Structure formats: structure tokens, C-alpha cells
Amino acid sequence: MSAPSGIVLRAATRADVPQILAFIRELGEYERLAHEVVADEATLAESLFGARPGAEVVIAEVDGAPAGFALFFHNFSTFLGRPGLYLEDLYVRPGFRGYGIGRRLMTHLAKLALERGCGRFEWSVLDWNAPAIRFYRALGAVGMDGWTVQRVDGEALHRLATGDSTL
Template identity: 55%
Template sequence: MSVGLKFRYAQRKDVSLILRFIKELAVYEKMLDEVIADEIMLEEWIFDRQKAEVIFAVVDGKEVGFALFFHNFSTFLGRAGLYLEDLFVLPEYRGKGYGKAILKKLAEIAVERKCGRLEWSCLDWNKPSIDFYLSLDAEPMSDWTVYRLTGDRLKKLAQ
């Protein structure tokens, strides 16, 4: 683990910091215009409804990275897994092992909770992240395609 690195779970008072990390990740992914989340929404879904969790990587009292994750379920394994929705390390702290440390911490959480897997998605163009994940021995799921319904399409199907 990187020297001086600590982890802490997000608390309700961290909602603005969570949103700031989400927006910085969205800028990196060239998707800022898709972020509609606000502090009220995040507080409701993360803390009131407890549908996701956030950990921060902290160095010298400063949050330098974060991961937002939640439980999913594998019917084949018959147990829950952890799904990593977002992982982000501030640009000035990259290349120092913090991203790997965050993934290691998530793996520890998954094992501790007896989860069957840790999964995440990565944009096809994000070669630095893909190379990083491959270096950790992560397996790309090339036979699977993610499908999504949002907004009006989701509402239409629900009718």
C-alpha cells in the first residue's frame, strides 16, 4: 500500500465532495454534460436509501481518490458481488499506486463480505485504465454487451 494512505467511508457531510469527484470523473470521461446528479439526489440514494457506498483514499488528510460501489447479485454463483460504478484518482496523485490501492481495498471488502466477484465497466477508448486493469489480472468480459434503458425509453417500457 502507498505510504501514508488511509481509507474512510463517506459520511453524509461528504455529499458535496462525492459530487465533486463524480464531476471530475465525468470531465475525464468527456461526459460532464450527462451528469444530472446533485447533492440532494446523492444524499437520498447513498445515505437515506443506502443503495451505494463510497470510500475515499486519503493522504495527509486530503481525499485524493474515491470509489462508489454497490452490491449486485450473481444467480450462477448464488451470492452477492460488488459492482464498482466509479473509481477516480485526482490527476496529480496518479501513478503513485493509489488506484491500485483502492481496488485492493474493494477486493478486501468483497472477500470480507463473502462476495463472489468484483466487477466494473470501462470505456473502450480508455487505454490507460484498460492497461491498468489488465496489469491487475482483471479479465475483460468480451462476450458481454451492456444494454441500458434511461429517461423516456425507460418510462415507455414501464407503461
């Protein structure tokens, strides 16, 4: 499948918040996690474009139509002593898949990571998502054997923050 001629990648702006939320909801549906999507436009606007932005977004458009996005932020490697770039979400709408948009977004972020002096470009993928895993392997990514993702959220986060770990 050849790519359409009008593929554009651009940094998101505050005006894109409704579209970013739509992408997030579509991704939640795809990942079978729609019930976990609680973000709203106000929260996203503040988190992405407020006084202290926590992440950045690149939007892919095809002939002006929103086709996909990548949401990312910086982390830090103490071992490297350098920042890293962490991809939180990559999503391309089904009707736009197969045109190289995902690859273009990943290439864009890899270049951005190098320009910003990052030592790593990392992300997580659901273990059942074989198409995504094949895509990432084709880009040269390797799985991190021996590592598991840990998370504290909701009530457990509040308990930890107050010192009430009740183990």
C-alpha cells in the same frame, strides 16, 4: 514514484457528499461525459445515506486532502447464488496519480468483496480508456468477451415501466 506516507482510505459519510459530487464531476470531465452528470447534493445524500442506500463510497485522502474515490454497490449472480460487488466509479485526481492510490482502492474493495462473501468483483471501463484498461489488466482483470452493456433510461425507461414499448 513512491507513495506519500499519509494515504488513508475511509468510508464516506453524509458530510462527504459535496466532495463526492466534485469527484463525480471531475470524472465526467475526464470521461468526456460531463454533459451527462445531473446528480446534485440532495440526490446523492438520499441515494447514499438515506433510508435505503443504493451504493457505498470509499474516499482516499493524502495527508488529509481528498485524492480519489470508489463508488460501489452489491449485485447478485444467480449462477453463483451469491452476491457480487460492482464498482461503478473509480477516480483518482491527476495530481495524485502514480502513487498507488487506485491500486489501494481496488485492493480494499477486493478484500471487502471477500469479507462479504461475494463471488465476483466487476466493473465496466470505456473502450477508449487505454490507461485504465492497462491498469485493470495489471490487477488480473479480464475483459468479458461476448457481453455488451445494455441500458434503458430517460423516456425509454418511462415507456418500458408503463408498458408502452412502441417497438
